Amino acid sequence: MRKTVILILIFLLITSIIFQFNNINTEATNNIDIEQIEREKRNWEFVNHDAFATNYSPQNQINVDNVHMLELKWTFPFPPASEFLRYQEGGIAFEGAITPPLIVDGEVFVASNMRNVYSFEANSGDMNWINIYEHNWDKAKQELPEVAGGAPHIHGLQYINGNLFTSTLNCAVDAIDSKSGEISFSIQEICKNVDGNYYSWPMYEGIGKYGSPSHPGPIYEDENILVVAITGATAAWGGGRAFIDGYDLNANPPERLWRRFLAPPGEGDPEWALRECDKGWFFSYPEWKESGRMGIPCNEVPRENLINDWGVPKHYTSSVAAIWGQMALDQETGIVYFGTGNQGGWPNQTHVTGPNLYSSATMAVDVKSGEIIWWYQQVARDMVEGDTSWNTVLTELNINGEKRKAIIKYSVTGLLWALDAATGEPLWIYESPILKSRIDSDGVTRGRTSGHPCIGCDPRTQDGYWNDVMSHYDMQEKKWLNYPSKDWFYWIPARAGEADIALNTDLERIYVPVAGGVDKAVKADKYGTLGVRPGQDYYIDTLSKNVTLYSLDANTGEEVWSHFIDGVAYRGGVMTSGGVVFLPVADGNLYMFNAETGEIIDKMFLGNSLVVLPTIGYTKEGEARLFVISGGRGAYAIGGITQQNVPGAIYSFGLPEGYIQEEVVEEKIEVIEQEVESQIKEEINERDNQIEQEDYTIYYLVGIVVLIILTLIIRRR
Template sequence: MHRITIPFLFSIPLLISCGGGGTVDRSGANNSGIVLDGYLKSATVFLDCNNNGELDDGEISTLSDQSGAYYFNVATSTVNSCPKVAKAIAGVTVDLDEPNSPLTESYTMVAPATKSSVVSPLTTLVYAKIQEGKPQEDAITELKTEMGFDDSIDVFEDYVKGKESNTNYTEVHNVATTLAEKLREIDTLNPDSTITDKLTNFRTKVDNDIIPILSNIKNATSPKAAKKLAGGTVGWSSFSGDYGNTRFSRLDSIDTTNVSQLEQKWKYETGRGAQAWLAWYFNPLVVRDTMYIPDVGEFTKDKMGVIAVNAKTGAEIWKKEVTLSTVKDAVYYTRSSRGIGYGNNRIYLSTYDARVWSINAKTGELDTNFKDNSESTGGYITTADGDAGYYLTQAPVFIPKSLIPSNGAASGRNIIVIGNAGGEHQTRGHISAYDADNGELLWRFYTVPSPSEYGGDTWPNVTTGIFKNPYSRGGGAVWVSPAFDAKNGLVIFGTGNAGPDLDGTRREGANLFSASIVAVNVATGKRVWHFQQVHHDLWDYDQGSSPMIFNLKVNGKDKTIVGAAGKTGWYYLFDSKTGELLHECPETAVPTTTSVVNNEGQPEIPYPTQPMCKSEAFVSQGDRTISHSGRTLYISPIFTPPGPPGTYISKHMSPSQWSPEVPVSDVWVEPSVYGGSDFPPLSHSPLTGLSYIPANIGPTNFTAVPDTSLHDPSKGFGGGGYWSYGRNKTDTKEEWSGQLVAYDPLTGTVKWTHKTDTFNFSGTCSTAGNLVFMPETVETSDVDVTLTYFSAFNATTGERLLQWPIPDNVSVNAGCITYEIEGKQYIAFAAGGSFNNEFGSIIGAHGDDIYVLGLPD
């Protein structure tokens, strides 16, 4: 067997051109074929000429298309000279048996070199037998005997298509599905083992787990039912459940007809106690039958960690605690970890001291190969310096090397992508890719460019004086996890406010890439496109939640769309490949007069135009008056600039009825500093085509106070001003409230809303049961008493179908997850901390538990 090499430059077009195209002969007669468990869309298929089961440099590869077909643009003789390997990738590959969301676990299948153009679990079993030394024909005969297939069955046939003419292929499909389940289990639990070991393990599992229940499997009513018999699981292995951050699950056992029956199955008590400033924004992950819970520690103690529990029972398996390096007081008030990522049998924990830890998912032990340098004891890397004001709030995102194109520093590596928080401390934001196995930094994208870089001219180039190099304090933090567009090889993320936050007197210009959506190449970290939602931000109108990626049919064409809900109240939608807006946001003149001047005499120069979208806003955007504590508040239109304290603002920004001038303290702007849409996770259902956006309604009073000396990031907020917000007990809930918005991205319109009694800081998840889940807070006639519920809504109509009372009326900020074990669907959420309590005692209590709900047995 010889190794096939093709010039590097030619391998890229092959990968791109073949993934979705080429003339495919589905009979498999030549250099094309089919990948199936059910048909697998977007699986990586390659000629494994060195028989190691991995895609190596020089090996020919392609992606299966939307019907599971693949095509190699080389001679048939070349194709037949090497085994074909198909890698189904978690978060990317879609099994058309369950087409509504990508697989949650990866697995590998193989087909022998000479005969098969079909790559399936059955060909993998044949290949395993050949590897044991059996001739191919003997291996085929043995398999058919073991499985009880009659003579009409060809194990190298497309059994899904075969069912159309031969009903015997129905049981073949069932068996194949259970074999795939075993392959998933092997790849998930032993990702580092060799292909030989995996195949040996596969043979053992077939003998022990499949053969004894073969009759039941073959007689199952569907492949899905057969998979459940084989112990099939559907997990939630990343913060958002998939690379697109859609927080949608194809699970549908819990649906609109039975969701009202949900009951608590178990809960895990962390024992961390009630804490006001330690909000729980994280959700647990589930891999196979294990749930991994981020332990975000306690407010006054520098410990964080991970807890592994049985996802069916809540029984603790292991617990790992790590000690943080010094975490400055300044960081405490924004302790808001999204927790952990998973990949390659490792849990990646981000901690407040800006380190990422690698923990063995089986044992809970640190992976000491993961480190900064030879002086480090290992187990962690330092992504940034806490003394500089950096910290971490996002969950790391693991991307396997099979999804990274071969043209950059990250090529050939499993990577984690992580961005840094700390923009409010006047740091310079960045997002980075690290080798997931050894911790090496591979690329870094600075969200605030230096003067010589693209976008550097959107910042003043100051080279002298105490405030020189403003870009080095320019903010642009990456608070939340990016999305990954595997099809186009893009990491897509939102950025935070510019620094200083509210004082723009020393940062004249648009201030790229603050308050933006940015797409960078996953292999190189180089910018591909960006869109700045707010130029020269003065309102903290940054991107609070993770952008989502989903598919839409636009003018008859399938498009990969990026959706990002802004604090501004607009839902920004882009073509993922190009960054082109789906709905226009033309530059529009906005109020620009302000009397803010810094101590060097430099006035604030607000940006003259802002992108004002033509699509429907999902919250009110000001230009109205309300009554607040007996006063009339002037709710100015969006983008009205802040004033300095103790001054008056007049008609430049206001409707005529505001004349004469009013105190700055009475000039409030809408949306609020919390949006619009802030940090709570959105979700998107491919079934309804709707995106579900948690949103806030209410104004904020912004005040700019320029710095007089260089900000020390260890001393706290460096925002160059302050804001006040919040509803008093005498205010009506209509003026300060929240809502769950179902938004149609195709038309740019709101389909339905569900009002909440308070600001809405609760995340969502949605399912193929046509459900959207979201916790909410409900007021009572006693203004000091609020109740909290875990609610479920009909995803199509918005009808509330469930209000499950959360014990102790704990408010919930985190998004929910759902998973399935042995055919039973569970819903889980973390109830603790509570950002809502910032507003005082009228909204919810704190908590520290993980709740898991399910249908009655």
């Protein structure tokens, strides 16, 4: 009996040793690694999810069948902005956040309107770090006189190669290490000594000013080039000459490779609009309604309509406003696509002639050289605020049986365009029914109207809103929207398309919110010195505020379904994932729709206004979470909640603990299969190459021999 016990112990010892050898470097196979879950499912790395700005996450753990079960997992109230004024001497307390949260490998990143960047654990909400933004406003203006100041808010972060990219208030870009919260590198004084940024007028002589810069653009991976946009028209009407740059990140510090100006120099350029004319298109609303033409090639426009674009000399109140929407980058071609802000000299454009290229336009630019590939101007000679700044979506559409890369672009006008990504040729245009001007059977004009008295009531032209590039009067003689009247005119609705759109690439559906009832009265006024706006405007309560969510066929632009929400208008963005469309609304409700049918699945009320795009991603444990931001600087104009300036919070929602569904199990099985397949391939390669790899069979043989010898010895005794 004693001998048998000894034999068993020896056998177990040898077996244990053998398995210890055999299990070297195999522990990872026993657990699910979040990094093995498809990156596009687990992460939200850009403002609008991915490099194509789709606002679509293909995760399916939170889905149409269980989204009504979401429960609050954690929340983080943002500290009052006043607590950070000691870090921003001479600054403004700007509450809350309007940046969509990023989720990267189980960590959440968000920037507040005071430009502080936070990192949280997605699962628990525990803070990893905070990068507090420090800025002395008065000192900054002395060191860099081009800086005009302005509101400190920021529209978005993006994550690339371990860094969070953010802009600052002194014409700079920071790269923040996502693990430590420390600055990895900065590109400073981007707007210093800009060519052509000088004005000489009786009421002002000096440099143009730059306000809050756009958030950084994408990186072209093949050559490690970062795109940066600096624009000049803000609430201060500072006139800084707008441009985009390409920076070589392989250099230390990064070096500027090229600069592409978006407006002419201060002294003016009589042929500015002619220099890239062979590459561009203009949209003309009356032409579209009359003939169906969706774009007029620039070379068909009479030369006299295009000369002296922006005026010669250019006026100091005029420039291209901020590019705050996410750019899209095609890594295959090295082309970056983006939409530009409005012409900043409105509403009095006495000194601002021509179509004002490249304001209120969509552009394609070669990242390697800065060369313009094509442009399409949605609003020629914009006289209100018809910017095209929100997300620029790059996708592939089926057009007449042919697959074509395309750009989907929304505009504050409320119209949506599909453009050929190679040429800029318009493929289709969508105008929602609520914007179509019409005179109904009761004699009442409805839809988009503008002007006083009632210019824009003509359904054919909406001439109180759109200027026609084919009209010499509109391009060269007209001075403001209702010229020669000096009375107020009406902008109805104002900023109907104040939102990021979403594209579900699997369903081939686009989701577009169109706001109504946010109306303005506008009046042209006299010019003043730099920073003095040549006009006035205020919000008017003429119609009930509302928002309509539309679902469109991405290939045709045809409406599939719509849902009308009364009593509140809209600002922010729409997101889709798991067969659900998430629509945050300013009355504090987050609506959840069935992406295919438009049926309301559920809604949740968060108390404060919701004007920020929600996002979705995974915790390190592999659980999907929905992230929502509430509060901040609300505005009575968008309805639902009275004007507010509250810090607000970030919320994390997830499915109930222990909730199991087939999709989760299948996803984990898929991950395990991928890991096993990957390891088998690695083992085969290692054995084939015989690189630092031992055959563990020898250990088994040695163990068996030792066991036999010991057995014989014990038996002889």
